[in-house]
Amino acid sequence: MSVAMLLAVIGVLALTGFVLSRQRALASAGGNSRALHSLPNYYGWNGAIWVLVPALAGLSLWLIVQPMVVESRISADLPAALVADDSARALTMADVRRVAGGLDQAVAQGAMSEAKAREMSTGAVDVRAVLANVGVALGSNVSPEVLSAAQDYRAMTAWGAAARTILILVLAVAGLFWGVSRAQQDYRARIAVERVVLGILALASSIAVFTTFGIIWSMASETYDFFTKYPIQDFFFSLTWSPNFRGNSDLGMIPLLWGTLYISAVSLLVAVPIGLFTAIYLAEYASKPVRNWVKPLIEIIAGIPTVVFGIFALVTVGPALRDWFAEPLGLGNSGSSVMTAGIVIGILNVPFISSLSDDIINAVPQSLRDGSYGLGATKSETVRQVILPAALRGIVGAVLMAASRAIGETMIVVMGAGAAAQLSLNPFDALTTMTVKIVGQLTGDTDFASPETLVAFALGMTLFVITLGLNVFALYIVWKYKEQYE
């Protein structure tokens, strides 16, 4: 039975559990729902939950564990030469899976009988030709070891599927009986359902946490790989970035880090004052009609894809800065520059800062404004001395969000600041950032064993650490200026 079919059966059983439990609970109270501990539907939900939770938990566990068990047993049976190291093992297992999948395909299309797929050997049949006929192209002829492993793989998978079906059905039916048997007048179904709701909510929030750990783990292992192939001090302290896929690369991250920080700083210098002043104007000074018009208009900026901003940087801001500032001031003649990317990223971030800060300023209690006005303070004195300190926490959060976006921005940097990794103080020079180089190193022909590719992971890890540091710093600021009002 396929997984989809199994899910459908579980669904039907759950529905049955719902209906039966509800009826049974009502019957136990003599049809008087007020004599029940909980509303009748809670008994129904409880019955359905007893079917769903064990069966679905068992199914997902099985789906995760079965391939792991099958792979480890198949690879244990393969000759040592084919599974000498991790990459060889991965290659061989990919072949095995592909052949097994091809055999499935062939049987499904009637190109060979099930018995033949199970029994045949490479001596008697040209497996590659047979599979090519059913649309599965193989890169090389199938070796006898791989074919027999693929046959074993199919057998074990088929056995696993059968065992899975039986186990899950048993679990679902047992759950059904157990759930229905609990549906008695005094059973506290409402509380049981409440616990399950708690479980679902906790599970949902833990998924985000586990994903983060997963990302860190995958980056950490590749980063470690990189540092076994490239000296760590050269990565962190070398002042040159010149990757060379033939070898002898200089992979110092300092120029990239410099570009990232320089462009982010320029963008924050643009975004923070404009965003904050906009928020103060909208929250404290603007009349209601103005606010109702201006706020959505500003937020439209947030909906524009960054690549469109990139075009703006490339064809408008870049040339304008070059013609009006860089060339008259004698600071170079590059259309791509730190200023171009920084200003455009800053504009991109204005609505984030203004919108978040506006909400935060509005959340400051009116009583604080009244208190300040009542003492004879003007509007701007009230904003500076009472509202901004009270809203500081949230504003720091908004600025941090903008900083993270600026650090992570890629498209605008490529189109506005170029891809030249260099150390330059001149704001009208082309510069580039870590994210751009991560993309650069991972696109095109990549060999995941060379330091030139793996450096992307080290850069990603460094970025992660930088943003983490920013977050910690923001938490510290918030903690230091912690203000509480009711």
Add this chain to the structure above:
Amino acid sequence: MKDMRMESRVDSTVNKIEARKVQVYYGATHAIKDVDVDIADRAVTAFIGPSGCGKSTFLRCLNRMNDTIAICRVEGQILLEGEDIYDRRVDPVQLRAKVGMVFQKPNPFPKSIYDNVAYGPRIHGLTRNKAELDQIVEDCLRKAALWNEVKDRLSAPGTGLSGGQQQRLCIARAIATQPEVLLMDEPCSALDPIATAQVEELIDELRHQFSVVIVTHSMQQAARVSQHTAFFHLGHLVEFGETGQIFTNPKDPRTESYITGRIG
């Protein structure tokens, strides 16, 4: 009416504020109708009346706090020492420094206790140096009967104090700008009986220096702290007179019904 204010507790019969034919509109709603009131200097005037009768609205006219509400419109004349406070030349910000206000809910700023009290003197430039400011902060906290409780933690946040202490801090903050009139909008409604007693004692102290106007829901409180009482009902000033007379010998039947608990 003036001859009614003969009680010995009244220190002065000079009028600080004179309001004539005051009308207040919130949009289309006519909230205050034809109110005439005289607030005496160095005395406590209480505004009583059922909820929604307009007593807080009228109080907020006296320092133009209603200006911060866009749909609110005030007509008539309110004279502070003979000058119309709604005159075009009067700066509401300056006015509010002279007519201080304490609100219903304690609203200390998210700053230290010291900075809360120093807020007004700083924005109005009342001091020349730190020592003078320190002195003002100490004096005001002493007047607000809070000094002994907070003198060792002036740099602690004002929001960390208890409700009663917060309200006394707000009073200290209001008197630090050296106002001439102090408006109090139900200053004890968020406080327990002990804190209420402390604040009432404080109000009695303050009337030697300021003209105090207090809005209250508690008739006992009005009777305890005030020398003059104004009874508001449905936007009208029903009766205004010396407190003893209002509570013992009201002239208007509506006043009598309210203070005896038949309406309200």
